[in-house]
Amino acid sequence: MPRDGITPAQIPGPPAEGGVEAIVEAGGLHNYQLRLHAEYGPVVRFPLPGADLAVSVADPLLLEATAKINKRPEKLFEFLTPLQESGNLQTIPADEHVPWRKVMLSVLAGRPSHEAHFARFTELTTEMADRWAGLASPVELQKDLSELSLRMICEYALGSGLESEESAGRVVSAFEDLLTEYLGRLYQLETPGTEEERAARAEEALTYLRATVDQVIAAHAEREGDAEADRSDLVAALAASGESPARIRDTVLMTLLAAHHTTGVAISWTLYLLARHPDVAKRAADEVDVVLGDRAVPEYGDLKRLTYLDMVLREAMRLYPPGPYGAREATEDLVLGEYTVPAGTTIFYPFWAVHMNPDYWPDPEVFDPDRFTPEASAGRPRFAYIPFGLGPRSCEGAGLAMVEAELVLSTLLKRFDFQLASEQTIQPIERFVLWAAEDIRMNLTPRSQG
Numbered sequence: 001m002p003r004d005g006i007t008p009a010q011i012p013g014p015p016a017e018g019g020v021e022a023i024v025e026a027g028g029l030h031n032y033q034l035r036l037h038a039e040y041g042p043v044v045r046f047p048l049p050g051a052d053l054a055v056s057v058a059d060p061l062l063l064e065a066t067a068k069i070n071k072r073p074e075k076l077f078e079f080l081t082p083l084q085e086s087g088n089l090q091t092i093p094a095d096e097h098v099p100w101r102k103v104m105l106s107v108l109a110g111r112p113s114h115e116a117h118f119a120r121f122t123e124l125t126t127e128m129a130d131r132w133a134g135l136a137s138p139v140e141l142q143k144d145l146s147e148l149s150l151r152m153i154c155e156y157a158l159g160s161g162l163e164s165e166e167s168a169g170r171v172v173s174a175f176e177d178l179l180t181e182y183l184g185r186l187y188q189l190e191t192p193g194t195e196e197e198r199a200a201r202a203e204e205a206l207t208y209l210r211a212t213v214d215q216v217i218a219a220h221a222e223r224e225g226d227a228e229a230d231r232s233d234l235v236a237a238l239a240a241s242g243e244s245p246a247r248i249r250d251t252v253l254m255t256l257l258a259a260h261h262t263t264g265v266a267i268s269w270t271l272y273l274l275a276r277h278p279d280v281a282k283r284a285a286d287e288v289d290v291v292l293g294d295r296a297v298p299e300y301g302d303l304k305r306l307t308y309l310d311m312v313l314r315e316a317m318r319l320y321p322p323g324p325y326g327a328r329e330a331t332e333d334l335v336l337g338e339y340t341v342p343a344g345t346t347i348f349y350p351f352w353a354v355h356m357n358p359d360y361w362p363d364p365e366v367f368d369p370d371r372f373t374p375e376a377s378a379g380r381p382r383f384a385y386i387p388f389g390l391g392p393r394s395c396e397g398a399g400l401a402m403v404e405a406e407l408v409l410s411t412l413l414k415r416f417d418f419q420l421a422s423e424q425t426i427q428p429i430e431r432f433v434l435w436a437a438e439d440i441r442m443n444l445t446p447r448s449q450g
């Protein structure tokens with residue numbers, strides 16, 4: 001609702017009536033936002049379910065004005081509240097969020113933690129690749145790569161504190177039970193069992209996960225003073241900074257949630273684009289061959305030499321941003337170019353539309369990793385490319401996600417050629433992440449190099 005007769009009424013946008021129907025008709029919010037900006041320009045007001053008034057901004061220069069906001073609209077994220085004991089981490093206020101983020105970044109963004117977990121990530125990737133090599137039928141990329149990402153992040157978040165490989169497997173399946181139920185509720189999907197059975201299964205999974213984190217906290221308390229572990233360990237760092245056990249349990253759950261499908265689909269979409277562009281795939285595989293030589297897997301230090309692969313991954317996340325949008329709530333009146341929006345307005349970040357803005361990405365539909373050479377990137381506004389969001393609520397896991405994705409991609413490209421299985425339609429839909437509706441089925445051929 002326009003407040004105090006303020007200007008948002010002047011921002012162009014579709015009629016308020018029929019908002020939900022228009023989103024459904026477009027095939028989801030991710031497609032709707034592309035249409036909105038194509039029709040109404042870079043700043044659009046639109047009726048967003050769960051918000052009084054939303055203003056979507058697809059111009060990277062205008063996004064600058066929003067870059068300091070540390071508040072997300074509570075209503076849009078309240079479906080996650082039952083998963084959290086100490087306040088919803090997606091929407092906790094800035095005074096709690098700022099110190100929490102600092103601890104998160106001290107571990108997640110640092111080389112020591114990436115290096116410490118690299119060997120285990122490599123083992124998990126190799127196990128998956130070995131399994132793929134024995135398959136006669138096409139691989140379902142999203143399913144397997146999301147599962148791999150979940151295994152990696154479970155080991156990362158809980159790793160040395162877990163009692164056994166078996167407990168790691170149980171954590172993975174409990175988290176999957178929980179997520180199936182929550183995403184099922186959010187998107188009204190058909191899931192097996194009665195409502196009561198599903199609720200009971202989700203509750204049991206949640207209880208198990210929380211108890212497991214408690215065990216890990218206890219194990220760390222016993223190992224206090226182990227400097228080597230402290231530099232790479234999320235749970236230990238959170239405990240050392242005085243975060244409560246409830247907040248640590250919430251953080252582990254939120255980290256699993258944030259890291260699981262996002263990293264899995266980033267890798268899947270990259271392989272999909274490579275299969276459709278054999279020239280790019282060959283250049284990427286040639287680079288992997290040069291950097292790895294006759295080794296089957298990279299070492300941590302190799303990643304920085306895989307510069308073309310890095311550009312391929314970035315370009316894939318431009319075309320298919322795993323998280324297709326984000327949101328903030330204006331905490332004061334905000335000037336967006338010629339418009340002023342009042343405090344309290346929901347600012348919608350249409351990441352996908354930003355990445356398809358033809359002012360900064362000529363022929364935006366074309367897959368061209370060379371857009372990310374240092375020369376091509378020079379002078380491009382910093383918010384023209386925002387797969388990990390922006391500002392004080394941007395993704396804390398960005399650095400780790402790049403390490404995981406580049407490790408998996410280089411291992412797979414070293415070993416296999418990928419061809420899309422015939423007779424499939426690849427339909428991007430939004431299911432918390434930008435997902436291919438019917439997965440992406442791929443035939444693999446061992447590479448003679450491999």
Ligand code: HEM
Nearest residue numbers: 258259262263266322323326388389390393394395397401
């Ligand atoms: C390719 C993989 C990933 C992508 C594309 C991605 C993207 C995003 C995006 C778009 C947001 C919202 C940012 C915003 O509102 O401005 C976000 C938030 C977040 N992500 Fe990621 N993410 C990825 C992987 C990860 C990983 C591996 C972790 C942790 C290990 C992680 C942890 C988080 C957390 C904790 C938040 C909440 C940030 C906050 O409220 O302070 N993400 N991510």
